[in-house]
Amino acid sequence: MNQIGAIIAVASGKGGVGKSTTAVNLALALQAMGKRVGLLDADIYGPSQAMMLGVAEGTKPETQGRQFLYPVEAYGLKTMSMGYLVTEKTPMVWRGPMAGGALTQMLDQTLWGDLDILIVDMPPGTGDIQLTLSQKAALAGAVIVTTPQDIALLDAKKGIEMFGKVHVPILGLIENMAIHVCSHCGHQEAIFGADGAAQVAEDYGVEVLGSLPLALSIRESSDAGKPIVVAAPDSAEGELYKNCAKNLLTALQAQVKPAAPNVQFSDE
Ligand SMILES: Nc1ncnc2c1ncn2[C@@H]1O[C@H](COP(=O)(O)OP(=O)(O)OP(=O)(O)O)[C@@H](O)[C@H]1O
Structure with a gap:
């Protein structure tokens, strides 16, 4: 029923590094390049895509029979999120297997139709839920979002290793x-440190697809329900996301191999 060219996970080892913001802007940038794109908000514990895409609170997906859901369209993206299926006040207190099951159901029972790319905004972390989804979703590859901060980089490495274990290319x-660029004086400051991602990329033989600044415009546009790639596509930040998307497509075509063979996985 669904013809999906490539399912790509956007993941982060650590929470709060901007994974969801990156996932939505990447999805919109890929669409701006003429791709048919879907976005699955698999961040079940804190689904934020509906808010970032300006989908009205309380929007529920149309259903077909008892089993299938139609995606909710936002800015031309076909989206599905746990946020559409539960109310904001319902805490997600599922155990791992249940959460993993709910996610694969959302993936399989959504009538995505024909897509070139489905971006999956993964839950943060590298536990069972992430592993289950990586194994069941037939991922074409994964993108890891990190800040340059040591703790985030450490978790990014765990993410690379997790995908390596299940043979998903990074x-x-x-x-x-x-x-951070000061909006008053233009002074640039590497608040979370510098060059860390480049070092991790080199260690693991993977690419850096792009680098985004800490920018008020990125945060404000997401909070306003219109991500920067649609709010200001020609802005410096919009261009940076488009460049990341271009590099992502190149990497997808080249099917970069998993983590370099000289990397030892901790429990193998
Ligand atoms: N480049 C950026 N510049 C400014 N603000 C940003 C940037 N990226 C993300 N943010 C802001 O940081 C906060 C966290 O971002 P986001 O929700 O995307 O992170 P996350 O990694 O998906 O978090 P979680 O782990 O909770 O799912 C949000 O308020 C978002 O608007």
Whole structure:
């Protein structure tokens, strides 16, 4: 029923590094390049895509029979999120297997139709839920979002290793919040440190697809329900996301191999 060219996970080892912001802007940038794109918000514990895409609170997906869901369209993207299926006040207190099951159901029972790319905004972390989804979703590859901060980089490495274990190629790293540019004086500051992502990329033989600044415009546009790639596609930040998307497509075509063979996986 669904013809999906490539399913790509956007993941981060650590929470709060801007994974969801990156996933939505990447999806919109790929669409701006003429691709048919879907976005699965698999961040079940904190689904934020509906808010970032300006989908009205309380929007429920149309259903077909008892089993299938139609995606909710936003800015031309076909989206599905746990946020559409539960109310904001319902805490997600599922155990791992249940959460993993719910996610694969959302993936399989959504009538995506024909897509070139489905971006999966993964839950943060590298536990059972992430492993199950990586194994069941037939991922074409994964993008790891990290900040340059040591703790985030450490978790990014765990993410690379997790995908390596399940033989999902790493398409590249995206470094988020790399530089802060003062809106008053233009002074640039590497608040979370510098060059960390490049070092991790080199260690693991993967690419850095791009680097995004810590920018007020990125945060404000997401909060306003219109991500920067649609709100200001020609802005410096919009261009950076488009460049990441271009590099992602190149990496996808080249099918970059999983983590370099000289990397030892901790429990193998
Ligand atoms: N480059 C950026 N510049 C400014 N703000 C950003 C940037 N990237 C993300 N943010 C902001 O940082 C916060 C966290 O971002 P986001 O929700 O995308 O992170 P996440 O990694 O998906 O978080 P979680 O782990 O909770 O799912 C949001 O308020 C978002 O608007």
